[in-house]
Amino acid sequence: MTIDSDEPIHEDRLWSDGHWTARVIKNEDDDGWAVAMHLDGGSEPALVGPWTMGRDKKNPKPLDTNAFNTLVKTAREVIRRSEQQLHAQLNKNVNVTVGDKRLRIALAIVPDDEGATATLSALDEFDEELARVSVPPTFKLSIDSAQAWVASGFERPR
Structure with missing residues (x-):
């Protein structure tokens, strides 16, 4: 999953800074929502986690700057730990x-x-x-x- 533009995208369910992309997706396991974080050029998400429901309890909470920055930090940590584990192996x-x-x-x-x-x-x-x-x-x-x-x-x- 890649975004073709380096232009930032700030939509309720899609947020990108040209390097990282957060996409809110329907959680196939239940009625909730999940967010997938992709690093530019990566075919698989670096992080997938639950996403908060909105006030109507049916739709997801919209992405925002603070949430996106937290997701980027968490995804970077997941990648770093994965690299450390592989190096140790x-x-x-x-x-x-x-x-x-x-x-x-x-x-x-x-x-x-x-x-x-x-x-x-x-x-x-x-x-x-x-x-x-x-x-x-x-x-x-x-x-x-x-x-x-x-x-x-x-x-x-x-």
Whole structure:
């Protein structure tokens, strides 16, 4: 869903600043209303939530500047949290101590439609990379697997 114009739109059920668009829609699950927030260029809404009924208890409350600004802030937060969750799923690290050295072992997975790839790396206390190897994206990073990798002299895990 995109609006072709960069001109602001301020209608009762459609509000756009050229970057974000709020559209009040009939809630298919009940007799109420919902609002869908779309980021320009996005095919799916970034946020869908319930919308307040108007005074007649049949029609939705009209959109206004304050409501739109609140919806934009909420939609941005939803996107930010989603990005943080994805980053956490794809990037893991553990700390291990070997002798008197503390190492950070990091696993970074790069998703791809053709097939994900993953890299395992060892960094010293100054974030200097000591080793890097490719691993299957299914590799499970744990303290035990990190210590075993360090003990092997950073050989590619099997």
